[in-house]
Each structure stands twice: as C-alpha cells, then as structure tokens.
Amino acid sequence: MSTFTQEIDAQGLAVLTWNDPNGPVNSLAQSAVLALGKAIDDLLANDAVKGIVLTSGKADFVVGANLKEIQTMPQNAETVLNFVRSLHAITRRMEQGGKPIVAAMNGTALGGGMEVALACHHRIAADNPKAVFGFPEVNLGLLPGGGGTQRLARMLGIQAAMPWLLQATQAKAKEAQAAGFINAVVPAEQLISAAKEWLLANPAACVQPWDEKKFKLPNGEVQSAKVAQVFMGAEAMLRQKGMGNYRAPQLILQALYEGCQVPFDASLEIEARYFTELLLSDQAKAMIRTFFVALQDANKLKNRPQGVDKKQFQKIGILGAGMMGAGIAYAAAISGMQVVLLDSTQTAADKGKAYSDELLKKRVARGKMTAEKATITLAHILPTTDFKDLKGCELVIEAVFEERTIKAEVTARAEAVLADDAIFASNTSTLPITGLAEASKRPAQFIGLHFFSPVDKMPLVEIILGQQTNQQTLAWALDFVQQIKKTPITVNDSRGFYTSRVFKTYVLEGMALLQEGVAPALIENAGKLAGMPVGPLTLSDEVSLELMDRIGRQTQQDLGAAYVPHPGDAVVQTMVHELKRIGKKAGVGFYTYPTEPGAKKTLWTGLAEHFPVATQQPDVETVKQRLLYAQAVEALHCRAEGVITRAHEMDIGSIFGWGFAAHTGGVISFIETIEGLASFIANADALAERCGNRFRIPESVRDMAAAGRSFY
Incomplete structure (x- = not known):
C-alpha cells in the first residue's frame, strides 16, 4: 500500500492524501519523505494538474519527525545533514514548482508536520477540537529542522515567532489562525472543498513572500534597533529560565539571528547544521529517549501484566479530603468517574469537594470547559462521613494522615463494605506498603498509589507493589492511572520507595x-x-x-x-x-x-x-x-x-x-x-x-x- 494516493478532478485540482500504511499516524519517516518528494514531483510534472491539496487519511495531519527511526540512523553529521537537506529540497520544490499548494489539515500538525504545511502556499485547518498545532521540538532538545525556524520568522516576524519556537507553544486551530500561521479554519466536512475553492480563486498564488525580490521581514529586520532589543531580551529570558543548561533554545536564537540575514536557501542550510548539531548531542539523545520514547511507553502501559482484562473504573472512593485526597477526587471526577470523598467530618468532606469546584470554575473561566460540563463533573463527587457510601466502589484510595494506626483503622472499615474484587490503595509517600497491608484482609489486593502535590498539575503516579500484591491488582492500578491521564511508574516496596x-x-x-x-x-x-x-x-x-x-x-x-x-x-x-x-x-x-x-x-x-x-x-x-x-x-x-x-x-x-x-x-x-x-x-x-x-x-x-x- 502506498503512503500517498492522488485524485485529480475535472478542474485539474489534485488531492494528495498522506496515509502511511506503517503506523497509526503520519510522520516524517525516511520512506515517507522520499514518497512525498516523488508524489510532489509527479504532480508538478503533470500538465493536467493546476493546483494541489495536501491532506491526510489519518485522524491527524502529520505529527512530525519519526524520532525512533532517527535514533537508529548512523550517528554521524553527514547522514543527518543529508536527510534534512532532502526534506528541505522537497519543500523548496513545493514552494517553487509553479503550482499553488494548499495544506488541508484535518487534525494535529506538530513539528515537522507543521513545517511541511508552512511550505504550502495556504493553510486551512478543520475546526477539530482535538487538534493542536505548533513546534514542540525544543522540549526534546531539538529545533525545527524542516525549515520551521526560517519560514515562521518570515511569516510572523522574529519577535512573534519566538514564543512558538522557544516555548513549544501548542494551539488550537483558531488560535493558530489568530497568530497568523494558519490562514483559515472551516468545518471538517468543508475542508477539501474550501481548499479547492481557494485554489480556483488563486491560480497564480504559487510564490512565497520570502521568494519575492522586495521581501522584508515583518516588524523589523535583524539589525533594526527594535529586533536587536528582542534578541537581547530573549537571551536574558533563556538565562533566567534555563540557567544556560539547555542548548536547543540557544541554537534556535542563533538560527533566527543568522538565518534571517541571508537569502532563504542559505538560511535553510544554517538551520540544517544547527539541527544536526543538536540531534547528535548527548543532551538531545537523553531528552528524546525520556520525553518521547520512555514517556510514550509508560503512558501506553507497555509493561502492564499480560493476561489481565482491561479495567474501566466507574466508581472509586477516597479516604481523606485534605489537599491530596481532594486533588485525587478532582482527577477522577474530571475523567468521568463517580467519587465518594470521605472524611471524619462533613465540613472537611465538603471542603474537599469545594477544592474541585474552584478548579472547575477556573477551567470554565479559561474556556477549557463549559459551565454545564463543570456542573456535571462536580456532581460526580459525593462528600460524606459514612463508610457505607463506599459500597460499589471498585477502588478505594486512602489519603489520610501518615500514621499507621489511622491508616489501619480506615483500611478495615472500608474493606468491610467493598466487593470481593475491589482493590485498596494507600497514597503514603514513605511508609512501606507491605506493613500497611497487614491491616488488610486481602493483602493481594492492596497496593500503593503515590500521588504528587498538587495532583491536578503533577503528572506522575508512583505505583508500589507490596510483597503480596498480585498481578491483577497491579494491572488494574495501571489502568486507573491511565484512565485519569497520569503517567505511572512501578516500584517495589521499601521505605520511601523511589521518589x-x-x-x-x-x-x-x-x-x-x-x-x-x-x-x-x-x-x-x-x-x-x-x-x-x-x-x-x-x-x-x-x-x-x-x-x-x-x-x-x-x-x-x-x-x-x-x-x-x-x-x-x-x-x-x-x-x-x-x-x-x-x-x-x-x-x-x-x-x-x-x-x-x-x-x-x-x-x-x-x-x-x-x-x-x-x-x-x-x-x-x-x-x-x-x-x-x-x-x-x-x-x-x-x-x-x-x-x-x-x-x-x-x-x-x-x-x-x-x-x-x-x-x-x-x-x-x-x-x-x-x-x-x-x-x-x-x-x-x-x-x-x-x-x-x-x-x-x-x-x-x-x-x-x-x-x-x-x-x-
């Protein structure tokens, strides 16, 4: 099966669909880059084609470079440089081939995917609430290597481009449109028709602004006093935030400073060299391995015990409505679970629920959630003092004071009303799980779930196995952590565990x-x-x-x-x-x-x-x-x-x-x-x-x- 398919209509408009058969998403794998180049060359050489729509057959547009593959490349500058130069050559043929090209982005376009879209003459995005757009490379110790630093700066101006490149800002379609690197946002069902309409209305729009002889950088050239001050401020900001430890943002600034003073093709070579330097650095290797490969493996539960059916939690209980218990209740409720939030007094339980109310109000104020959805989410939390309300809970998490006797008491009282297959977890940060499990009548179903404060912001959960914890309990604990969209690590019991x-x-x-x-x-x-x-x-x-x-x-x-x-x-x-x-x-x-x-x-x-x-x-x-x-x-x-x-x-x-x-x-x-x-x-x-x-x-x-x- 081919990575690219094409359909040419009676008006000479070609729809080039990117649908990589080798995975669930489109990425800039070496084979895909070669196939893109061939597909673009074929369409440019076809006299019947008047314009091209580049779109995706996946749920997302293109998610960026295939970093796992890049890590397997021969680790030498010549190999990496040649790969980057080949991508640059393809995007330049797209820009200079004499035919207008529209990127019709049905979903997320990040990193290299967004860079390919920048090389098109027009960008239209579907109004897809799940889609995000931006350049996350700096978070992996890299810079955008597909022309992104140079095109974005020439499109928005250096100062406006900096936050997108230096802070890995990701935006929804309409935010990207407001910023200026997406031209239009349309309903998903109108995406291809809107792209074709633009092509028909703009048959000669096949020259990028930076290829015009009189082109000037928006909002000031590099050597202007205004932009010089921008670079000075950016250097100071990087020093303050990163303490000089991060090489990628520094080289992004250098690529902008040097590249925006030379002709465009020369600027791409500057970017390619800095990208190669970063990719071959120990820092990028370590950051890619952790923040991309390892994080994906953890979030996908790569090490989940085999042979245990997946568990979808509907109702959980939390013992202790303090800062930690209230935070766990919020994380579970916002994931759609029913939550019983239990404390020794109704006032304390109500205060714990109020914590979620405040967080939900902030989400509504920021436009992240509707008021109706917030009301429904808050209703998922039942504040109570009655252990009988725990009936039907599939998981109970104890988050009470770090005192063994108190933990033992609430463990016994909770287990008295739980179903036989329910699991019990302690949120202790230091006390050994095996010792706490002595208070349980079913230690095989007792496990540690160590959250970090504040729970709504901290992404990690440390899962601790007691000496008798069984594999089903571990599997279900992993399922729960995944369900609340946290990242799990699994450790064995000891004082203080790992973290x-x-x-x-x-x-x-x-x-x-x-x-x-x-x-x-x-x-x-x-x-x-x-x-x-x-x-x-x-x-x-x-x-x-x-x-x-x-x-x-x-x-x-x-x-x-x-x-x-x-x-x-x-x-x-x-x-x-x-x-x-x-x-x-x-x-x-x-x-x-x-x-x-x-x-x-x-x-x-x-x-x-x-x-x-x-x-x-x-x-x-x-x-x-x-x-x-x-x-x-x-x-x-x-x-x-x-x-x-x-x-x-x-x-x-x-x-x-x-x-x-x-x-x-x-x-x-x-x-x-x-x-x-x-x-x-x-x-x-x-x-x-x-x-x-x-x-x-x-x-x-x-x-x-x-x-x-x-x-x-």
Missing part, C-alpha cells in the same frame, strides 16, 4: 553543605544552576522541616541500629527543635516570609549565627556536583536493591516526581549519557573519599561498567 527516598538526598545534601559552612546563597543558586527547579533550602521550607523531622524520627525508630545518619539530620534538628523554624507554612524556616502583599522572601539573617560561613568557599561547580551526585548515587542504590529496575522509569520518575534536572533526561541518563559511566564512577569515588559513604556507589554498578553493559 521520596531519592528526593530527600537533595535537600539533605543542601543542609550538609550549610553545616560545613557553605554560604546559603551559594547553595541555593548552585541548585538552580544545576537544573533543579528551586534550591534545596527553599524546597526544605516548602516541604516543611517539621514533616522531614517527623519522617526522620519515625525512620530512626523503625530501623534502630540499622539507621545510617546523614549530616543534614543535625540541621533539621536545630531548625525544628532549637530554633522553631519549621518552614514556609509557619512563615519562618531557612527563609523569612513577609506577610505584606508582594513582598519577597529573604534568607534568614540568623543563619550565619547558627551555621557560620566558612572563610574559604567551594566553587559553584563543586556544589552543583554534590547536589546532583547525591541524588544519582541514591538512585543507583534503589536499582541495586531492586526497588526500581527499569531505567526509563527511573528517568521519568526523577523528572516528574521530584524535579531532577530535566536537561539531563533524568537521573540515569545523567549518569550514563551526560556524565559517562566511567567518569561518574570516578567522580563519585572522589566525593566518597571527601564527603563520606553516602557517595559510595553499589558494587553492581562497577561490575556493569567493567562488563561494558548499559542501563538502557
């Missing part, structure tokens, strides 16, 4: 540095420069030093002599018990939080008295290394102990769970791809000698390196 266990090493290492006399501002800024969302002291305040102290004391009590103290423990003790500075919620922690509107937090001036600053300070690279390596080494111990075994889930969990430096592709990609395993081992050994055994890597990692094996 909480590794996360704490970041904040504790920050405190260890403070204890050693490193300046608080240096610690905080090094954390952000390393790629973490905030500094470790800020994060400690936000999580709550009091909570960290409570968890730490519980851990020491449970482990007894087996507990291994961390240098940061003493700082927690001092802050909580001696200084009574427990974090942001109290207005005092490592920072002081003013109550005046608009006033900013400041590092507490008393820190120097209790943690004197050393005369000699480490360089920023040393502090960055300690903060990242503390997390990476602990992640390796989690893998060595069998807590989590799949490298791609470790990377996904690290980024979406606790905010590990995203530019590295995740904690395992940081170790293996960015640092290089041999270099990482050497650096970790040096840190262990200097700072202690918390930087000592597992022997299994040395064995793996010696055998030349890879995590991936």
